[in-house]
Amino acid sequence: MPAKRPPIPLSRERIIDAALEIADSQGLRRLTMRRLGDALQVEAMAIYHHLPGGKEALLDALAQHVTTVEVDPSGAGSWQELAAAWCRAGRAALLAHPGVLSLAMTKPPKGSAAATIREQTQQLGDAGLADPAGAVRALRAYVFGSVAVELQQTGWADPKTQPVEPDPDGDTAFEQGLSALIAGLAQA
Amino acid sequence: MPAKRPPIPLSRERIIDAALEIADSQGLRRLTMRRLGDALQVEAMAIYHHLPGGKEALLDALAQHVTTVEVDPSGAGSWQELAAAWCRAGRAALLAHPGVLSLAMTKPPKGSAAATIREQTQQLGDAGLADPAGAVRALRAYVFGSVAVELQQTGWADPKTQPVEPDPDGDTAFEQGLSALIAGLAQA
DNA sequence: ACCTGAACACCGTTCAAGT
DNA sequence: ACCTGAACACCGTTCAAGT
Numbered sequence: 001m002p003a004k005r006p007p008i009p010l011s012r013e014r015i016i017d018a019a020l021e022i023a024d025s026q027g028l029r030r031l032t033m034r035r036l037g038d039a040l041q042v043e044a045m046a047i048y049h050h051l052p053g054g055k056e057a058l059l060d061a062l063a064q065h066v067t068t069v070e071v072d073p074s075g076a077g078s079w080q081e082l083a084a085a086w087c088r089a090g091r092a093a094l095l096a097h098p099g100v101l102s103l104a105m106t107k108p109p110k111g112s113a114a115a116t117i118r119e120q121t122q123q124l125g126d127a128g129l130a131d132p133a134g135a136v137r138a139l140r141a142y143v144f145g146s147v148a149v150e151l152q153q154t155g156w157a158d159p160k161t162q163p164v165e166p167d168p169d170g171d172t173a174f175e176q177g178l179s180a181l182i183a184g185l186a187q188a
Numbered sequence: 189m190p191a192k193r194p195p196i197p198l199s200r201e202r203i204i205d206a207a208l209e210i211a212d213s214q215g216l217r218r219l220t221m222r223r224l225g226d227a228l229q230v231e232a233m234a235i236y237h238h239l240p241g242g243k244e245a246l247l248d249a250l251a252q253h254v255t256t257v258e259v260d261p262s263g264a265g266s267w268q269e270l271a272a273a274w275c276r277a278g279r280a281a282l283l284a285h286p287g288v289l290s291l292a293m294t295k296p297p298k299g300s301a302a303a304t305i306r307e308q309t310q311q312l313g314d315a316g317l318a319d320p321a322g323a324v325r326a327l328r329a330y331v332f333g334s335v336a337v338e339l340q341q342t343g344w345a346d347p348k349t350q351p352v353e354p355d356p357d358g359d360t361a362f363e364q365g366l367s368a369l370i371a372g373l374a375q376a
Numbered sequence: 377a378c379c380t381g382a383a384c385a386c387c388g389t390t391c392a393a394g395t
Numbered sequence: 396a397c398c399t400g401a402a403c404a405c406c407g408t409t410c411a412a413g414t
Contacts, residue, residue, distance in 0.1 A: 108341075
């Protein structure tokens with residue numbers, strides 16, 4: 001008979017991971033401090049010790065987690081390729097955690113999420129784009145929106161249990177719209 | 189002293205209007221069956237009589253309300269103008285009720301919302317666009333996303349009380365990205 | 377037919393208390 | 396320092412009961 005395993009100490013990171021798993025598999029509505037405590041083998045109240053802001057801070061952290069992305073600009077030959085790389089990375093991060101998309105789109109970007117936007121703007125400016133701030137705004141809008149539409153279309157509704165299979169239709173639709181938008185930005 | 193005014197009978201429409209007002213002014217998190225009942229001068233339980241699906245049905249109805257739009261195609265000379273008209277109408281409907289944007293983007297379109305998509309696709313096909321379904325998907329994505337980004341930028345966060353003032357920056361950013369996308373669709 | 381009151385299982389969060 | 400137990404105000408929803 002195995003001994004009772006010593007409890008892994010709670011941490012901000014473990015809390016966020018467990019919360020993402022619950023939101024993705026059961027929907028944001030079922031992400032509850034008490035359920036989160038259960039998943040972490042701990043009373044719900046213990047969470048407050050590691051996340052002082054309570055549930056609101058947890059939701060902020062989840063939004064930040066799926067909107068923080070890095071792209072290495074050295075691989076891209078033109079601002080068009082660079083913009084496309086940022087968009088693909090952003091889409092992948094959002095699709096990885098469909099349960100918290102609504103938070104990602106709703107919460108104003110803070111911390112690492114805001115840093116992501118600044119870096120993207122900087123890189124596109126360096127790559128020679130005339131209005132990088134406007135472009136980043138348009139590209140972000142497209143990424144958010146296309147992921148939302150894709151999840152609507154694949155039938156991932158909030159409380160369902162469907163894992164997100166990579167959707168070839170979603171891929172090509174995304175790439176087509178993306179080329180269209182980038183082509184349009186080049187003419188502006 | 190005025191007499192106690194006779195209670196206006198409850199109706200699905202009054203319920204939805206009151207719910208939108210609460211969500212817009214106080215945030216979706218504070219939209220509660222009990223608070224909704226208070227706003228309607230009625231016990232919360234009375235609502236179930238008019239909205240059999242309970243709160244889930246209410247949220248569906250709210251999403252439907254802000255994603256249902258009509259556009260008269262006779263005013264547009266080209267599919268480009270027609271597409272722009274649909275996008276502006278869609279954006280206006282979403283901006284009118286910022287509190288339920290996350291529902292609009294998350295819930296799969298049903299009923300009149302689905303009908304809106306079908307009609308838009310039909311009209312753009314009639315106007316000569318080659319792949320109307322793909323175009324509508326890209327345009328919807330852009331509208332959803334740009335409204336989300338605009339609301340993030342104007343600082344409308346879920347629980348705040350800010351009314352949505354028309355944002356000239358949002359207007360021009362929207363129009364610029366929109367022209368870019370439509371121009372790109374023309375080349376596809 | 378339409379609304380209410382009481383009840384149930386469940387929330388988020390506090391606070392004092394344990395170790 | 397880190398976690399627990401009990402408590403409080405508040406949820407969504409049911410069901411029998413009122414009118």
